[in-house]
Amino acid sequence: MDVLHVFYSLLIVSIIVNTADCARNKTRRARNVAEGTLRLVGGKTSNEGNVEIFHVGQWGSICDDEWDITEAKIVCKILGFANATRATNNGEFGRGRRKIWMDNLYCSGSERRLEECRFDGWSVHDCGQNEAAGVECTDGTAAQPIAKLVAKKAEVAKPISKIKAGKGDSIEVRLLGGRHDNEGRVEVRVGGESEEWGLICGDGFGLLEANVVCQQLGMGYGQAAVQSSFFGGHPEKIVLSGVQCTGREADLSGCRYLSFGKKVRCPGIENIAGVMCATELPDLVPDEKEIETSAYLEDRQLLMLQCAMEENCLASEAYKVDKNGYDWMYEQRRLLRFTARIGNIGTTDFRPFLPKHTWQWHMCHMHYHSMEVFAHFDIITLQGTKVAEGHKASFCLEDNHCLEGVEKKYACANYGDQGISVGCTDTYLSNIDCQWVDITELNPGIYQFKVSINPEFKVAELNYDNNAAVCTLYYNSVSATIRNCTLQRP
Numbered sequence: 001m002d003v004l005h006v007f008y009s010l011l012i013v014s015i016i017v018n019t020a021d022c023a024r025n026k027t028r029r030a031r032n033v034a035e036g037t038l039r040l041v042g043g044k045t046s047n048e049g050n051v052e053i054f055h056v057g058q059w060g061s062i063c064d065d066e067w068d069i070t071e072a073k074i075v076c077k078i079l080g081f082a083n084a085t086r087a088t089n090n091g092e093f094g095r096g097r098r099k100i101w102m103d104n105l106y107c108s109g110s111e112r113r114l115e116e117c118r119f120d121g122w123s124v125h126d127c128g129q130n131e132a133a134g135v136e137c138t139d140g141t142a143a144q145p146i147a148k149l150v151a152k153k154a155e156v157a158k159p160i161s162k163i164k165a166g167k168g169d170s171i172e173v174r175l176l177g178g179r180h181d182n183e184g185r186v187e188v189r190v191g192g193e194s195e196e197w198g199l200i201c202g203d204g205f206g207l208l209e210a211n212v213v214c215q216q217l218g219m220g221y222g223q224a225a226v227q228s229s230f231f232g233g234h235p236e237k238i239v240l241s242g243v244q245c246t247g248r249e250a251d252l253s254g255c256r257y258l259s260f261g262k263k264v265r266c267p268g269i270e271n272i273a274g275v276m277c278a279t280e281l282p283d284l285v286p287d288e289k290e291i292e293t294s295a296y297l298e299d300r301q302l303l304m305l306q307c308a309m310e311e312n313c314l315a316s317e318a319y320k321v322d323k324n325g326y327d328w329m330y331e332q333r334r335l336l337r338f339t340a341r342i343g344n345i346g347t348t349d350f351r352p353f354l355p356k357h358t359w360q361w362h363m364c365h366m367h368y369h370s371m372e373v374f375a376h377f378d379i380i381t382l383q384g385t386k387v388a389e390g391h392k393a394s395f396c397l398e399d400n401h402c403l404e405g406v407e408k409k410y411a412c413a414n415y416g417d418q419g420i421s422v423g424c425t426d427t428y429l430s431n432i433d434c435q436w437v438d439i440t441e442l443n444p445g446i447y448q449f450k451v452s453i454n455p456e457f458k459v460a461e462l463n464y465d466n467n468a469a470v471c472t473l474y475y476n477s478v479s480a481t482i483r484n485c486t487l488q489r490p
Helices: 002-031 069-078 143-155 207-216 288-294 306-310 316-320
Strands: 038-042 048-055 058-062 083-088 100-102 134-138 171-177 183-190 198-200 221-227 238-241 273-278 284-286 296-301 332-337 340-344 360-362 367-369 375-380 386-392 424-428 436-438 445-453 468-475 480-488
Touching: 038 134, 048 100, 069 083, 069 134, 171 207, 171 273, 207 221, 207 273, 284 288, 284 445, 288 340, 288 468, 288 480, 375 436, 386 436
Parallel strands: 058 100, 198 238
Antiparallel strands: 038 048, 048 058, 048 134, 083 134, 171 183, 183 198, 183 273, 221 273, 284 340, 296 332, 332 436, 340 424, 360 367, 375 386, 375 445, 445 468, 468 480
């Protein structure tokens, strides 16, 4: 017994020493990493992956809200690559870390460090691990063919109905592993009963794809899309990847895909597509006529725009002002203001997708903001280039006006519940902060003006084809007129 006691004592001491050594080595390595360092993880090559940033001694992910090629180019340049070929979303290279450092990045393209871009603040976000932002970079040699291959695959992507397997080309769908009949992992079978059932890769599988699955099964509409093994299934059973739907298709055979078969590429671990279906959903629609009649120009000094600047509601040039002089606050910005009246014509209330305890208190506006990305305001040239933008980076949802007989339920004041009831509208008047597009640097001309609600399809709706008001903007440097608004998809 004494020998055993000595042996176990030595073993325990050895474990403690090794653990301490590992901790010291990890701390030493962390100390050697500079603040703001970037790296790519999860990619098959060194020039691709989810983006992680090192802050206060810890690596964290970046949320894909507002993430596009501008931010991707900055990341690739910082990492020493020649350029970026693609900005990736929805955790294409696997689920992100639990620690999410940055969200809603707005970069001009000239920044030398990612933290020089505007964002909501360190660790301030409304994202999940499946919303990790990533990039594909090119060094001008080896990486370029990979980008061309990806582009080629996307270019030749075919409708699923053209997949030939077994005796036919039809595609069957079923749900398994759910707690109820209207949810589960999505399984598909192509070619009839002689073929095996397989899974769909969850990469890029969102509400639009979920909507098609639910309608094909006669279960209503897509209420949520799942990109994990929550409903079970094994990654080896994945036979279909890169499914892309518009949400209007009657069944999956009308959608598009990237690869099919036993060896398809599916980034991440246990990235399996699943859905939750519902028969009742909200349906938001902007009042396009209100946008036309309420628009006007206002020149306003930075002195009066400090709260708006905190919420990134001005153009990037406004943040380059030299604050060393005494008169910087009197510089003027030109704002295109308009009223946004958003109605719910669906069959159930529109509610924020974030739980109430995660809402952010904003001192400037003296209420809680329940959604980070609710509306985009864009000015686009007739050739399709975006030249100015505004946004509701934070938002408060409430019932301002309701139809006769409909009682108001939601109010922002006093930490009240937020949402938009069926038959009610949430109205942001033109005189409210951030209800504008900063057009100070915009040249006179004719443009397309676009107001998009729920632009990233964060919350499920009955119909997304009426979520954007697309108008014609006439600007002559003295006045601005908005005409010919029509309802379209964001």
